[in-house]
Amino acid sequence: MAIKFYAPAWGNTLPFDRFCQNVKAAGYDGVEMALPFEVDEKNTILDSLAKHGLEFIGQYWQSHETDLDEHAANYEKYLRHLIEARPLFINCQTGKDFFTFEQNQRLFELADRITAETGVRITHETHRGKALFAAHITQNYLQKLPGIRLALDISHWCNVHESLLENQSEAVQLAIQHTDHIHSRVGHPEGPQVNDPRAPEWADALDAHLNWWDQVVATHRENKTALTVTTEFGPAPYLPTLAYTQMPIANQWEINVFMMNLLKERY
Template sequence: MKIKFYAPQWGNTLPFDTFCKNVKLAGYDGVEMALPFDKKKKGVILEALARHGLELIGQYWQSFERDIDVHAANYEKYLRNLIAAKPVFINCQTGKDYFSFEQNKRLFDLAASLARESGIRIIHETHRGKSLYAAHVTHHYLTRIPDLRITLDISHWCNVHESLLEDQAAEIALAFMHTDHIHSRVGHPEGPQVNDPRAPEWSEALEKHLQWWDQIVAAHAATQSPLTVTTEFGPATYMPLLPYSQMPVANQWDINVHMMNLLKARYH
């Protein structure tokens, strides 16, 4: 089974073509990112990805509107914009934590309809503030909507539940069964991102995340189903800053490349 690795465009400050060159040289298979609506700007991005032989995972995160009708209309608009680019698949931070089950299900159903219409797979990310913000809440959705497929960013749940999820074995086991894509950020009980997973003080949190990812990899290997990983350690202010100087405490790019190489060595 081949695992493909993607770089997050989130945090990039370089010209996009330079970024793509660096992504390819580092050994990634592609980029995960949102796309602009402007056709010219979108075309420049897609041309750069193609020129460097990089795949695209479409990313949706723009879940802001409180009114569900407005929210659903914008959700569809963003998804259709991503679909038109023919990405490998689309990863969505779907819904809101304060929406009801029925309201969030309306969005899941809309995504499923667009996926059937387009042939582009659409999956949904476990993310704070969104529909799948907590382990037990996600368990409820997966039980009620058994064909729901997810991007597992379990770092958010560590933060939400202020733990390494020792008491949520059943909830995370079900989530693993529904996972198609991983965001390999390492969280901890007081935050969604350790400052540097290479530091020895984070060895327990890193090892716990590796054990979780091991189970997902084993499940996909058993069925020979594809698995993808985005190394999504984020920039400031996800990356903690030093006081007064506001300098990041570590280098986002270096950490993400380290995580890719660590996982490639572990699973290949």
């Protein structure tokens, strides 16, 4: 079983080619990111990825529209735009938490049709504000739409349920069985991201996430299937800042590299 690791472009402030150089030097296999529609800018990004031998995971997060028809049209537009770049796969923050089951189902089924047409796999991220925002809600989707494959960012659920999910074990276990991709952010009951997973005060939260990821890895080892991980600790305001100065209290890049190395050594 292979595990590959990807850096998030989210939060990068360097010229993209320099960013890619750092990503490669750190030991990542690629980058997860959205792509601009401006042709020259998009091509510059793709050229830099290719130059440094980095794979590309497409990322869709722009699910803003409240009108379902408009939402679905833009969803398809963004997905097809990413597919043109021939990504390894696409990770989607699909739907909205206030859409009905049937409304979000339309989007999941649209993604399935696009995958069938193009051969590009699409995972759906467990993310606040989106269709899969909570453990029990996701459980319902997976039971009724068992073809859904997940990008498990379980840090969001810790925040939504204000716990380390001790009372959500059945939903978590089902999600683990449907997981193809991990976002290795560490959340806690009061937020989606601890300030620094290296700090001893977050040991319980880190251990809880490692336990969930251990189970995902074990499932893929048993099934002899590939697993991908994006170390998606985010920049401010995900990364807490000091009052008044707004200076981040830790370094996003260092934390993400720490998470990659921790998981590489563990697995």
